[in-house]
Amino acid sequence: MNEPIQKRLKNKFSALPKWAEDFSIEANQDKNVSRRDFIRFLSLVSFGLLTGTAGVFLKSFYKSDSAPVSGVKILGANEIAVGESRSFTIPGKREPGIAVRLNENTYVAYGQKCTHLQCPVLWSKDAGKLVCPCHNGAFAVEDGRVLYGPPERPLPQLDVAVQSDGVYFLGVKSGSLT
Amino acid sequence: MKFRDARMETRTAVELVCLTLSLASIFFQIWILSTSWEAYFQGHTQRLLPALIFSCVSFLVCALTAWTTGMSFMKGMDEGRTNTYHKHTPFKGD
Incomplete structure (x- = not known):
């Protein structure tokens, strides 16, 4: 782990916490999409699909005003x-x-x-x-x-x-x- | 995946369950949307309201999973366990 981070963690927790060993990465090096971010993204997609379904439902109420013209x-x-x-x-x-x-x-x-x-x-x-x-x-x-x-x-x-x-x-x- | 911290393991399991639920809801919603269009084209407009309700429930499931994982994240922050995990999260007490 990065030395300054390790020092700050020790200052804060008096000993290096176990989670720091599990996730021993620097924040600015974290380029991967986390599971949490992905789940949030899925919620956005879900909202989009809900909007689409609502659009179909609302469209079913729409009737064209124009009537066929005879003759x-x-x-x-x-x-x-x-x-x-x-x-x-x-x-x-x-x-x-x-x-x-x-x-x-x-x-x-x-x-x-x-x-x-x-x-x-x-x-x-x-x-x-x-x-x-x-x-x-x-x-x-x-x-x-x-x-x-x-x-x-x-x-x-x-x-x-x-x-x-x-x-x-x-x-x-x-x-x-x- | 084996963690040294049992709480991390629990949280990972929660996230995986939430991820599975979200994905299942998304696929269900895709199916609902396509069948809604079919029903609309076929003139079976009475099927659209139940489709909308089911889609709404699926969205709520997704939102609930996002909220659950978000809540877990906040909990981790409070306990000082996720400080380096997110790049926008400042160190507590810095």
């Missing part, structure tokens, strides 16, 4: 061929939707976020269904019900009207947008 054209006439799909932004909301042209005059549209973990669902022309590639879920194109996979709720179905100049968005038919 907005989302697709032009014959913009997509029969059996094709097109993504669009739901008017008035900052959320994606997907429209599929089933036949000459029939279009269906859904919110594009998967009801499992909100990955975007894609139209599979060959399989004839809307699939979520993230966790292999699938929805029926006719009504958005779950065909298989982890999703538990159907896709929110959007109401659309076909006019001579294109397809118009009317509102949310079933389900709810986040």
Whole structure:
């Protein structure tokens, strides 16, 4: 042990205490993180994780004030061929939707976020269904019900009207947008 | 690890127990946070309040371990056993 420290300890305790032998290091040479400091650091990390969880909880109360705006054209006439799909932004909301042209005059549209973990669902022309590639879920194109996979709720179905100049968005038919 | 001082040994054991508890709480909280996000995305918002409560309890465990080790540290200071252990701790009576 450092000589001056040893002298000071002897002055103070009249004999060199046993703990000084166990921890015979000088304070300014102590560069290692002690267990106590590490435990304090873990408390800080724990507080951060608690804040994150509280953030998710508070976010669940937040509802967007913006309502979908009806009567907005989302697709032009014959913009997509029969059996094709097109993504669009739901008017008035900052959320994606997907429209599929089933036949000459029939279009269906859904919110594009998967009801499992909100990955975007894609139209599979060959399989004839809307699939979520993230966790292999699938929805029926006719009504958005779950065909298989982890999703538990159907896709929110959007109401659309076909006019001579294109397809118009009317509102949310079933389900709810986040 | 063998110390000459039995009290040091006890305190080291307390610190190790606290460290284990803290680490376990942290991993539990990480799991809670990830499942909270999943529940939120799936629309199961009723699961978020219990998750928050469990996370809060885990944080309290961590805070308790930090307090316990801190208290032990202060005790050591009073008894004059940790003077050279921490670089910011002045010598008592200097």
